């Protein structure tokens with residue numbers, strides 16, 4: 001969670017940036033938390049935010065999607081969103097299965113909390129930066145380096161080593177993630193801006209007041 005928040009508050013720290021609020025990147029984030037209580041259960045909650053504005057949330061009971069604003073469903077009707085959503089549910093099921101398998105293989109103890117933060121920052125110069133980080137037990141475990149299309153360990157542990165090795169074997173998933181976190185993510189930000197401009201502008205920090 002830290003980098004985007006730091007970015008939001010950066011203008012407060014750097015007086016030179018006050019003059020140009022337009023220069024701030026827009027950050028779209030997908031935040032997912034999985035609580036694995038025992039070997040048969042997983043409670044997954046997920047949400048998406050653009051800056052500080054909630055976009056949608058996943059119902060933990062049945063993984064159905066709740067849009068926070070009417071314009072989000074308009075935005076979702078554009079492009080391949082429907083297809084992406086059904087594929088995300090399959091991906092989510094695979095993630096849950098992988099976590100349980102990993103716990104068994106490594107004889108880790110339940111309960112376990114896994115957090116995933118993925119998304120992208122879109123800069124005013126139209127370039128974007130994608131990110132995907134996985135945390136386990138509140139500590140960074142592995143991260144996906146979008147440009148290099150590879151997973152890197154974020155802690156010197158056997159678990160981080162095994163997980164990054166497992167994930168690095170899945171070439172087609174790495175290619176897909178690169179596409180999602182760069183091209184698809186930035187086009188989602190543009191579409192959300194198109195339909196939700198009024199809401200998104202209202203929620204901006206009052207940077208012009210000093």
Ligand SMILES: *[C@@H]1O[C@H](CO)[C@@H](O)[C@H](O)[C@H]1NC(C)=O
Nearest residue numbers: 058059060061062063064065
């Ligand atoms: C999912 O569960 C919620 C209650 O938790 C309910 O309101 C909603 O209708 C359900 N959606 C589907 C598609 O079953």
Ligand SMILES: *[C@@H]1O[C@H](CO)[C@@H](O)[C@H](O)[C@H]1NC(C)=O
Nearest residue numbers: 023025123124125126127128
């Ligand atoms: C766009 O802006 C970002 C952030 O200021 C910078 O890191 C990046 O290099 C720029 N890209 C181009 C193509 O100028």
